[in-house]
Amino acid sequence: LTKRSPMNKERIHIVDDDRRLCRLLGRYLEHDGYEVSFDTSGEDISQKILDSSISLILLDVMLGQEDGIALCRELRAEQDVPIIFVSTLSSDQQRVAGYEVGADDYIAKPFNLELLLARVKAVLRRGRRSASLNYRRDTAEYHFNGWRYLGKTDEIISPSGVQISLSQHEIRLLKVFLANPHIALTRDEITKAMDVTQDATTHENASGRALDVLVGRLRSKIEQNPKSPELLRTERSVGYIFYADVNRIEE
DSSP: OOOOOOOOOOEEEEOSSSSHHHHHHHHHHHHTTEEEEESOOOOOOHHHHHHEEEEEEESSETTTTTEEEEEHHHTTOOOOOOOEEEOOOOOOOHHHHHTTTTTTTEEESOHHHHHHHHHHHHHHHHHTTTTTTTTTTOOOOEEETEEEEEEETTEEEEEEEEEEEEOOHHHHHHHHHHHHTTTTEEEEHHHHHHHTTTTOOOOTTTSHHHHHHHHHHHHHOOOOTTTSOSSEEEETTEEEESSSEEEOOOO
């Protein structure tokens, strides 16, 4: 297989006390064109971030005698580098603890390598455009799970070729998820991102229960079974996650 190389090569730093896993992940990520380094402990990680221009950290929650949650909290006090927890601890309580200390995502072991890569790319993309998302004037076409969203005309086409009617609020919500696939988003993050797609005007009805209702309406139009959603899933105690690979095609 030929190694792919991103236009701007990014460095991913793995912090995990399992050397075998570090090497496995390293080879996989390097094949996709990333530079990879790893440590089996969190010692001096803050300085390494500064010295090595690290773009993203894959951090284990349990590092021998160290606590990955505490380490993430320390890093967040002085760094804004994206952090994805990778852990065998997958309870809702543990996930919430990870998000509360500033993690960008949380992936449970064992995991599918392709899914891990998709979520790494998604977190890096979000970091590059976190200030605005710039989706209000986006005219690109998006493909996901057989669906097509046409940014130029705000039309969405089902896998069977049928055009589905969406309200303006549903379109704004869909744009947020298309911009952040495989990333667990809080309701507050979704609300703020929806505001951005509308030239930063306030969307008062996109908070709390009203947002849940809006998500339900979007599910009723894009899910095969809205009561058991496969695309727009609830991330308990966090918010929602768009569980689909998204292919963006420029106009």
